[in-house]
Amino acid sequence: MPADDQSPAAGPHVAGPPDGPAVLLYGDATCPRCQQAVLRLRAAPVRLTWRHLVLRARGPRPRALAGALEAAGRQDAFWPVLDALVGDPGRTEDPDLWELARRLGLDVARFDRDRRDDAAADVIAADLAAGLGAGAVGTPAILVGDGAIEHGIPDAAWIDALLARA
Amino acid sequence: MSIISAGTAVPQLKLGNEDGSDFTQEDLKGRTTVLVFYPFAFSPVCTDQLQVYEELLPELAQQNAVMYAVSTDASFSQIAFKEKLGVTIGQLSDFEPKGEASKALGAYFEPAGMTNRALIVVGPDGTVAWSHLASNPGELPGVDKVREGLAAVGA
Numbered sequence: 001m002p003a004d005d006q007s008p009a010a011g012p013h014v015a016g017p018p019d020g021p022a023v024l025l026y027g028d029a030t031c032p033r034c035q036q037a038v039l040r041l042r043a044a045p046v047r048l049t050w051r052h053l054v055l056r057a058r059g060p061r062p063r064a065l066a067g068a069l070e071a072a073g074r075q076d077a078f079w080p081v082l083d084a085l086v087g088d089p090g091r092t093e094d095p096d097l098w099e100l101a102r103r104l105g106l107d108v109a110r111f112d113r114d115r116r117d118d119a120a121a122d123v124i125a126a127d128l129a130a131g132l133g134a135g136a137v138g139t140p141a142i143l144v145g146d147g148a149i150e151h152g153i154p155d156a157a158w159i160d161a162l163l164a165r166a
Numbered sequence: 167m168s169i170i171s172a173g174t175a176v177p178q179l180k181l182g183n184e185d186g187s188d189f190t191q192e193d194l195k196g197r198t199t200v201l202v203f204y205p206f207a208f209s210p211v212c213t214d215q216l217q218v219y220e221e222l223l224p225e226l227a228q229q230n231a232v233m234y235a236v237s238t239d240a241s242f243s244q245i246a247f248k249e250k251l252g253v254t255i256g257q258l259s260d261f262e263p264k265g266e267a268s269k270a271l272g273a274y275f276e277p278a279g280m281t282n283r284a285l286i287v288v289g290p291d292g293t294v295a296w297s298h299l300a301s302n303p304g305e306l307p308g309v310d311k312v313r314e315g316l317a318a319v320g321a
Contacts, residue, residue: 057217057252132221135308138214149308151214 012127013069013078016047021166023154026053026131026141029065035086036153037140042083044159050082051127053139061092064115066124068097071114075106169272169284169299172318176292179267182241182259184248189234189258195292198231198319200312202255203273203284205303207239207247215306220253222309229316230290234258236273237281238265275303283307287315295319 012024023046027034041048052066065085072081084100085092091100101111114120131141135149142150144162152158170176181189204215216235226233236258237244244257260267260281268274268281275282283300285307296318298311 055217055221057220059252128221132218132309135310137218137306137308151306 012049012051014049015079020045020047022047024049024143026051026136028062028139029085030062031139034140038086052124053131067115067120070120071111077104169297174294177270181267194288199288200233201286202235203281205280207243216253289319
């Protein structure tokens, strides 16, 4: 791996206040429920970790978007790209991804190369194995601390309860 | 109704294959079979479950195991559901007499007139190796449960 590919580290990807309650989300950026979950959790003071749960049965786009997210992560733009994908889910085809990368000031050629490489594939496969091992039976699959895995969209009451426990 | 327990021979039963032929207890012999009972084709929860289990198929193949999904839907509905999901998991229909095989295996949910959320792993000798009944039809067993069942074969 070239030296300029070493930062930042590949997933899992974490955002939010360091002292916020930790929420781990296994998701698929094409899944409408995941999109809603991310929008709500990103708006809350939680420490959100994203890992990919890419299911072959859903066709090629979940894998394509996961690769794009990994590639963006290598240019320190994982969260801006995820925010854009979940906020504008009608624009997730390849030309949309190239335009998004350009708008965010990424090296588009590198982004396009990275999203298809073995390192991205390895992260996506490892995340899937971890998610299935954790008991995920759909997306989103959400883990808080040592609690049981949950599959709903976090609503205001769920987030309030989480913050109250923290 | 309690689910059929490990060590019990699968009783006489008849389900419908996707091609309309019969699937009986004899078809369970010679390899390990994972029967996944799901309430209804096209219900949102089942949709995710079978797509997740699809990821397990290579692992099953390595263990000479095959997976079938069972519901009381007619085969035509099951096939349309399978195509919509993009999965290859074979479908078995318990349509007529409705739920008869599922009842014989203790995997029927009487209050709603549908198959319950259950997993049954049958060993190559046609004997139940492991079974799991969800506490309610909305509770989805993860792949860890399927693996637990596979590990019980020959254990």
